[in-house]
Structures are given as C-alpha cells and as structure tokens.
Amino acid sequence: MKKIFLLIAIFISSVFAEVDGHLDIVKKGMVLPKVGISIASDSLEKDTLSKIKKALTDDFNVSGHFEVANISSVSAYDSLPDILGLSNQGVNLFVNLSAKKDGNGNYTLMTKLYDINSRALVLEKNYTTSLEERFVFLAHKAAISINDHFKAPSISWMDRFVVFSVYEGPAKADIMIGDYTLTYKKRVVSGGLNIFPKWADKEQKTIYYTSYNYKKPTLVKLNIYNRSKDVIMDSDGMLACSDVNADGTKLLVTASPTGQPDVFLYDTRTRAKKQITTYSGIDVGGQFVENDSKIVFVSDRLGNPNIFAQTIGSSGVERLVFHSNNNSSVTSSGNNVIFSSKDASNELGKSFNLYLISTKSDSLKRLTSSGVNQFPKFSTDGQSVLFIKTDGTSSVGIIRLEHNKSFLFPLAGKRIQSIDW
Template sequence: MRFIQWVGLVVLAMVASLKAAPNDIDATMEIIRRSGALPTISVEYIQSDSKSKPMVARVHKMLVGDLKVSGHFSVQEETSPSNLNALNFDKYRSNAVHFVAKVNAKYDGKAISAQLYFYDVNKGQEIFSKRYSVGQDSHYPLLAHKMAVDINQHLNFPSLEWMERFVLVSKYISPKRTQILLADYTLTFQSVLIDNNLLNTFPKWANKEQTEFYYTKYLKRPTLFKYNIQSKKEEQILNSKGMLVVSDVSKDGNKLLLTMAPTSQSDIYLYNLGNKKLTQLTRYAGIDVGASFVGNESKIVFVSDRLGYPNVFTTDVDGSERVEQLVYHGNNSNAATAFEDYIVYSSRTSSNEFAPNSFNLFLASTKSSAIRPLTDGGINQMPRFSKDGKSILYIKHTPAQSSLGIIRLDYNKSYLFALPKGKIQSLDW
C-alpha cells in the first residue's frame, strides 16, 4: 500500500534527482542477468550526529532486512559508517558489488528525516536520491520499507509494495481480552487501535486503501463492527446468537463472506452492504467456516467437517449449494485462503498423542491436483496471500511465542518475525 495520511504517521517529502537514464540501469542489469547470480548490493549508513546515530543504525538495519527478504539481492551489510563523498567505484567493482545504498537520518527527539542515495557501480554514478520523513521515532520501519520499494522500482524488479501494507493483528491478552494492533510485516512497528477490555477478534480489512476494517466484538452476543482508522469511529453492521466473523471481502468492498451461526452450527453467508441482504450459501448440520472468494468471485472455498474431519471445499455464490471437495491431502485441513485460482491451506501432518500436532501449509490450484508444501514442522496457521499473490503471511505458534511468517513463493524463502509478548489470535494483511 501507499503511505497514507490517515495514520498521521508518515509524511513523505520526496526529493528525487535522477542522474542515470533508464537504459543505463538496463545495461547494468543485463550484465548481471547473464552471470546468472543475484546482484550484490552494499547497504551503508552515513556518519551522523550523536543524537541521530542510534536512529540511523535502526533504519539501516531494517533496510538490510527488507532487501534480504525481497529475494532480489545478495546483500552486504556494512557495519561501519561511511562517507557520502568517498565512493571508490573501482574497489566496489573488484569486490563484485553492483549497487550501493547509503542511508542518512536526522532525529530531533520526535520526527525523523532520512535520505537515501543509490548508486550504480558499473556506471560509476548515482541513480537516484530521495528524502523521506516520519513524525514519530517508532515509525522508522516504514521509512526503510519505502526505501526498499523504491530501490526495486527503479531497477524494474518485481514489486515490493506488499512491504508497505499494514497488518491487522488480534493479540490475545487474557481469556476475556484481546487488542487489535496495526503493525508492519516485521512486527517492529506496532500501534494499538482497539483495547477496551473485551474480546475483539478476527479483524479484516474493509478496503484496499486500508482505512477501515471489520472485527467481531463480544458484547451480549457476537457483534460485527466496521472501524474507521481516520475518524476512530465504528459502525455496527449486524449481530448473531452464535459465531459471527468476516472471512473475506469482495474486491469492490461491497460484499462480505461471513461465518455465522444464527441458530445452531455455523454456515457460510454472503452479506451485501448496499441492500443489507443476507444470503445463506451453505446449509449443513455440521460446521462450515472460513470462506474466501476464489477465481472471479463466482465461487468460494471454505472449510467443513462434512467428511467427519475438517477439509477444504468449494461452492458457487449463486446459492445453488453445489459443494465439491477441493483438497484430497491430509485428514485435518482447518484453514484456507485464496488468490485467483490458487489456495493455501493448513493441514495436520502429524498425530502424536504425547506431543503437539504439526500443522503445515500447502499451496494448491483449483484447476489441478498438484500440491506444493510450504512449511515443514510446527503449528502454522491462518495463511493470507499478499495482494499480488507472490507472498504468504501466516502465524507460527511455538510453546514459547507467536510469530508472523513470510513465505516468498517465487524464491522458496521464508522468514519469521516474533511477537515479543502475547499471542497472535488472528490477522489480516
């Protein structure tokens, strides 16, 4: 997502000076591609005043991490400060370095202003420089994420815009209390949005701009609310005697898929926000939960115990209730998410009477029987596709802590970012 004004966190003052023509960059990349290796980037920071030095180091460290997670670079982290005006391009070339990123920052105790300088070693010149700023020190990860996105954009690499998207986290505090947090994908930046000593669960973004989200608040009965981050106002949507959760939102934001139990067991419902019409999509005496739109949104995938154990099924949104089994792997697939014609689901891969079971993630297509394992060991739950379908965000639970996991599908890489305190109950990206 773009840095957005509603958070009141990020004010970008972008000053770009493009000193290399696009064909210069393309020529450099062609040399790298022919070598068959990732381009090497040296990430450095410029000596700053004593007050700003710790902040410069944090921004520098976060940018190093972002570029590693991107999968697009071989990253060299320079731990000693460098000089802006002393670039020895011959030395970089002899060390097979292709690009250099230098970071500087000023911190006045409140706001941070940072500068990124990016160089093409092969051409021996600066590609671009850009200035960024944020209003509070805790928001420095957002600066680094934007720098990583800009570097990739200038090199015409696959987009990293997913790094700028915020994550909604429902954090378990106690048996009757959860907080809803706004966080970056590394959990380094966190801001509490809702904390009212109640159970606030299953947050789901209401729009692609990430200005509003839905969540379930447990009052006298489960009640669905929409919360506006700009105004901090919330709107009650509907309630239910039993379970009530938004599991997916249509691309235009006008339709909600609900897991709802107005009478006994849960079923899947489609709710039209325009005309307030509630349509029941499944009718089963057991449990149907966690639906996601798939393909062109004419179908959904969901989890049901209609085989005697949880598994993944699909049906149409026209109310015909033609249910088909989608997954034939494993005997306990308890969560699924979809992007276009692909699904990722969590399935139990062990059954141990004396130890915790393992739940792993698998990638599958609605148009073939091929299955690709994504994790190996542990308890891996609640997968979420990035907006471009190239990455997966998920929760990994261990006895000691909860972590957010990132899987970069095109690069066969995965990374974990631990929540220092508390347990992640649910998330959305």
C-alpha cells in the same frame, strides 16, 4: 549500470513460471546484484538509522532480488563512496543513509544509491514521516523505490499494514496494526475480547472485527483514524468476517443464527445477507475464488475439518482437498488456494503445514516443513503469503512463493489469535 540491469533482467526471466494457471515454485541458481548499506559518517541520527539499516537489510533479503553484503565502508553523505574498495569486495550497489529532524518532529530519511560498476549516483530520494516511531516504513519505502528503479517484480506489499488480534489474558484480546515485520505496532482496539480482524478497504482505513463486548457476538466496522463505528450484525455462537471482495462491496461472514455456523454473503451497499452453505454441521472461513463466483471454505461434513468449494447460488458442494484428514484454515487469491493441514504423526510429527493448490488443477505443493503454521493470507499481488507460526509465542511468517523462501518475525511474549494483510 548496464550490468546491474542485466542481472535484474536475468533474475526476472528465471524466477517466474506458470503452468495451468498454478503458481510454480522454483529453485534455480541466480546471480543477484550485491548491495552494501552504510550510515553516512556525518549523520547525527545514528540510533534510529541503525534500526532503519537493519530493516532495509531485511527488506532486501525478503525481496529475493538482492544479496546484502557485509561491508565496513563508510563515507560522508555528500561524498563519493570508496568505489575501488567496494568493487574489490564484489559489491554492485551501495546505499548511503542519512537523516534529519525538523522543529515539528518530522523525521526524514535521506538515501543515495550508487552503481559501483558505472561509478555513478543513480538514485537519490528522501522519505518523511511525522512520527519517528514509524521509521520502519521509511525503510520499506526505500526498498520499494530501489527495487522499482531496476524494474524488478513489485514488493509494494511491504508498505502495507497488517492487522492482528493478540491475546492479553483470559477472555481478553486486543487488535493491533503494524508493519509486516512487527517492528512497528499500534493498538487500535482494546478492552474485552476482540478477534478476527479483517481489512475492509484497499486504503486500509477501516477494519471489520468480532467483538464479544455486546450481548451477542457482534461484527463491527471501525475506522481506525476517526474512530467511527458501525455495527454490521450480531449472531449467537460464532461470528466472523472471513473475506472481503476486491471493491469492498461483498463480505463472506461465518454466522450461526440457528446454532450451527454457516457461510453467508453480505452486501455492504444494501446490508442484505444471503446464506450460501446450509449443512447441519460446521461450515466456516469462506473465501472468494474465481472472480467472486465461487467460495472455498472449511467444513466438517466428512467428520473432520476439510476444504470444500461451492458456487454461489448453487447447492452443490465439492471436496477440494484430498490431503490429510484435518485441514483447518484456508485463503485464496484468484484461482490459487493455500490451506493449513495437520500432517500424519508418522510423517511430520503432527505439525500443521501450509499447502498450495489451484482450483484449476490437481497439483499440490508444500510451503512449510515443520511446526504449527496457520492462518495464511495472500499478499495483494498473490506472490507472497503471510502466516502465523506458533511455538509457545507467535511469529509472523512471510513466504516468497517465486523464491521458495520463508522468513519469521517474532512477537515476543505474545500469542496472535488471527491476522490479515
């Protein structure tokens, strides 16, 4: 047990660094605890458990805190695993999985975690869902619990929904929720054109989205559980909620009441709307930075889309990005900003790549290297990034900033319009 905690402690101390308030992405050789995952030989729920095992393997890999070993060791759920055999394979941790269903349809995942070095059961937990189709969230919860047991940096974001809009045909797009791997998906808005979904609260009970099913583009707030709706505003031309502040009291909305889109600040308590940008061209996609005192946004005021910053209440605008002449989407977390940039053809084949900068420094770090990578979104802790990679169809990408690694989860046969975490 002490050895495992030491491995985790070494790992934590080696991967986190911050310079001038900017996330420092590092590549270092790390010794990670090797974990084996097995389905109990006496389990009767092997079909769903096989899917849970795969999901748990993905979670461990994405976390960057464990190395998953390919093992063949199998034991009954209430029996000790083959300690000697696992030790000879270099395995440090062993997770045994089982499951049961009750008469009401509740599905329970049962997990036991063994420390092979100390020959001891160190964690036993069960996880239950009323809908077996949401099994992947049981895997996410198990990964989070095991990760937390060793006090590794949090991966609690794995248990959150993503919300995304999917094109279904000409002038048709539905809104869906799912887990970050898109293993679980559920349609929550259908019929007509529904785009730019955005979570309205931390609890992920309500969303904002733009509906083109009214006389004008209309910003709607929807409770995805009780289906209650509230029309926030409408506008000619473009309309979208691009950011919601931490307590949900302020929105940044792109609207075009006079023909050209600008960024507006909307107060959810008073329903008052205040215009922030006043450029005669295109200003879109505002994001809060620096404790909601400032915004970053996309504007064509230099002839091509680029990223600018503006203090709320001030008319002064500063150019934030000096890389490329086509920077088309932006997201923020604290002082950190990620934007999507169309690289020059002689460098990277006209691909769109993601770059990380800070409002407090001049540093620039490239996060992707090829393909069309757009619509980045930070996780709640600012340590991971969700994005859309498009190559005919769409995939959801996850970048683990502290590990400089990325992972792709495809949405077969579909194209994602936009996404939020």
